[in-house]
Amino acid sequence: MNSPARKPSRIQTENRQRIRDAALGLFATHGFRGTTLDQIAEACGMHKPNLIYYYDSKEAIHIDLLNTLMEEWLSPLDAMNPDGDPLEEILGYIRRKMEMSRLYPRESRLFANEIVQGAPRMLPHLERTLKPLFDRQCGILAKWMKDGKIAEMHPAHLIFSIWAVTQHYADFEAQISVLLPGDDKRARGADQFVEMMFRKVLTP
Amino acid sequence: MNSPARKPSRIQTENRQRIRDAALGLFATHGFRGTTLDQIAEACGMHKPNLIYYYDSKEAIHIDLLNTLMEEWLSPLDAMNPDGDPLEEILGYIRRKMEMSRLYPRESRLFANEIVQGAPRMLPHLERTLKPLFDRQCGILAKWMKDGKIAEMHPAHLIFSIWAVTQHYADFEAQISVLLPGDDKRARGADQFVEMMFRKVLTP
DNA sequence: CAAGTTTTTTACCATTTGGTAAAGTTACGA
DNA sequence: TCGTAACTTTACCAAATGGTAAAAAACTTG
Numbered sequence: 001m002n003s004p005a006r007k008p009s010r011i012q013t014e015n016r017q018r019i020r021d022a023a024l025g026l027f028a029t030h031g032f033r034g035t036t037l038d039q040i041a042e043a044c045g046m047h048k049p050n051l052i053y054y055y056d057s058k059e060a061i062h063i064d065l066l067n068t069l070m071e072e073w074l075s076p077l078d079a080m081n082p083d084g085d086p087l088e089e090i091l092g093y094i095r096r097k098m099e100m101s102r103l104y105p106r107e108s109r110l111f112a113n114e115i116v117q118g119a120p121r122m123l124p125h126l127e128r129t130l131k132p133l134f135d136r137q138c139g140i141l142a143k144w145m146k147d148g149k150i151a152e153m154h155p156a157h158l159i160f161s162i163w164a165v166t167q168h169y170a171d172f173e174a175q176i177s178v179l180l181p182g183d184d185k186r187a188r189g190a191d192q193f194v195e196m197m198f199r200k201v202l203t204p
Numbered sequence: 205m206n207s208p209a210r211k212p213s214r215i216q217t218e219n220r221q222r223i224r225d226a227a228l229g230l231f232a233t234h235g236f237r238g239t240t241l242d243q244i245a246e247a248c249g250m251h252k253p254n255l256i257y258y259y260d261s262k263e264a265i266h267i268d269l270l271n272t273l274m275e276e277w278l279s280p281l282d283a284m285n286p287d288g289d290p291l292e293e294i295l296g297y298i299r300r301k302m303e304m305s306r307l308y309p310r311e312s313r314l315f316a317n318e319i320v321q322g323a324p325r326m327l328p329h330l331e332r333t334l335k336p337l338f339d340r341q342c343g344i345l346a347k348w349m350k351d352g353k354i355a356e357m358h359p360a361h362l363i364f365s366i367w368a369v370t371q372h373y374a375d376f377e378a379q380i381s382v383l384l385p386g387d388d389k390r391a392r393g394a395d396q397f398v399e400m401m402f403r404k405v406l407t408p
Numbered sequence: 409c410a411a412g413t414t415t416t417t418t419a420c421c422a423t424t425t426g427g428t429a430a431a432g433t434t435a436c437g438a
Numbered sequence: 439t440c441g442t443a444a445c446t447t448t449a450c451c452a453a454a455t456g457g458t459a460a461a462a463a464a465c466t467t468g
Contacts, residue, residue, distance in 0.1 A: 009414075009415095009466095011414080011415070011465090012414090012415095015415090029321055029322055030237065030321060031235045031237060031238060031317070031321060032238070033234065033235060033237045033238035034235060034236070034237035034238070034321070036454080036455065036456085037455075037456060037457085038454090038455075038456095046416085047416070047417060047418085048455095048456085048457085049416080049417075049418090049457080049458075049459095050415080050416060050417080052456085052457065052458080053414095053415070053416080054415095057456080057457080058455095058456065058457090109320050109321075112316070112320050112375075113235070113317075113320055113321070115375075115376050115378050115379050116313050116316050116317055116320065116375050116376070116378075117233055117234060117235060117238070117313075117317070118233055118378045119378040119379065119382075123378070123382065126378075126379060126382045126383075127382055130379075130382070130383065131382060131383060134383050151404075153397060153400060153401075154393055154396075154397050156383065156384050157393060157394060157397035157398075158397075160369075160372060160373075160376075160380065160394075161369050161372075161397070161398075161401060163372070163376075164368040164369045164371075164372035164376075165364075165365050165368045165369060167368075168364060168365075168367070168368035168372075169364075171316075171319075171320050172319050172320070172364075172367075172368075174319050174320075174322045174323040174327070174330075175319050175323065175330060175334075176364065178323075178327065178330045178331055178334070178335060179330075179334065179335060179338050179360065180360050189358055189361060190361060190364075192358075193357060193358050193361035193362070193365070194361075194365075196357060197357075197365060197405050200355075200404050200405050201401050201404050201405060213435095213444075213445095215435085215444080215445070216444090216445095219445090240424080240425065240426085241425075241426060241427080242424090242425075242426095250446085251446070251447060251448085252425095252426085252427085253427080253428075253429095253446080253447075253448090254445080254446060254447080256426085256427065256428080257444095257445070257446080261426075261427080262425095262426065262427090
């Protein structure tokens with residue numbers, strides 16, 4: 001076991017990453033309770049007690065995943081520049097969110113599972129990390145509205161609607177692929193629709 | 205055990221309903237694997253083997269719930285009248301969806317859980333029941349667009365966005381209540397925002 | 409390369425969990 | 439009201455699952 005003061009060895013860093021990567025896919029598609037340590041072990045080519053050597057418990061893996069991924073998951077929101085062109089900043093954010101839905105559906109579903117089930121392991125993190133960022137960005141949006149750069153509306157609900165629409169494509173993909181088969185141009189169609197939609201909504 | 209030909213007794217009807225009601229809340233907040241038969245039994249004041257007397261397995265309860273609720277869950281979509289005023293028909297549908305998010309969050313989360321995890325027990329049902337309805341309503345929307353009654357856009361993605369935004373308020377309530385505390389006027393604010401949003405999007 | 413440390417593997421355990429068997433109780437039609 | 443079918447309860451079980459103990463193997467470092 002590693003003492004708390006020592007920094008992790010190369011092997012530790014690598015293997016923890018392997019574990020997280022395997023666990024991410026499984027937690028995303030089966031949820032926390034639906035995923036077993038044996039499944040994670042098999043998915044990353046390790047043995048069950050080896051997981052516990054690197055993480056104290058199954059829950060510790062889950063929590064570490066949520067914490068590790070939250071930051072980069074939220075980074076596009078943070079990247080909105082208060083001094084840029086309002087409409088283009090927001091549309092840029094929306095484009096990045098659509099891209100992330102396509103590139104990182106596992107992350108999207110991991111958070112979706114967690115929050116749908118009441119965020120039992122993430123509520124404090126939402127309070128401490130997401131809330132301040134959210135409030136700040138709402139402030140930026142409010143200022144843009146007051147300056148007449150974009151249409152006047154409730155900034156919080158605007159952000160909710162952006163999250164809802166963009167993440168829907170990752171979280172509910174199983175349903176979408178049934179209703180809109182032939183996935184060739186689906187991504188482009190989605191991108192075009194979402195851009196058109198929010199352009200209309202935001203234009204004063 | 206009841207023979208397949210006999211129709212269920214009063215006690216059977218009542219107790220199955222009690223079981224479904226208890227299971228709905230638990231499946232919605234803990235997912236399928238996260239819910240145990242003992243939890244369901246306790247929640248409806250029955251004993252575990254009694255559940256198995258009414259349902260062959262835990263999975264049978266889950267499947268019956270999905271099947272039973274799917275129809276009424278989709279009924280507002282079916283209620284869109286092709287001969288009514290297009291904008292008002294769609295906005296009426298959106299209002300009903302918002303109302304359902306508020307009145308039936310358990311149902312919304314039950315389906316959210318199921319679909320996020322790849323709809324393992326619902327894919328055939330989506331194909332057989334949802335797909336035809338969806339295609340029909342897309343056709344109605346397309347005609348309204350061709351007639352210039354509402355703005356031109358991809359009908360399927362319009363429906364996706366309606367589902368995404370309205371169900372987001374039920375499915376991600378844990379997050380929303382952190383970001384927008386003081387729930388007094390939250391529902392009204394949401395309703396107003398969503399109506400304004402889609403009015404803009406749909407106006408030609 | 410030898411001693412010590414880190415990492416991996418094997419064997420195992422206690423609890424939980426979905427489900428069964430069968431006895432006991434209640435409801436209900438003749 | 440009596441017999442039978444429907445329903446409920448108690449006791450139980452096998453498999454799955456999260457986790458532990460400790461020996462074996464591999465790696466690091468003086």
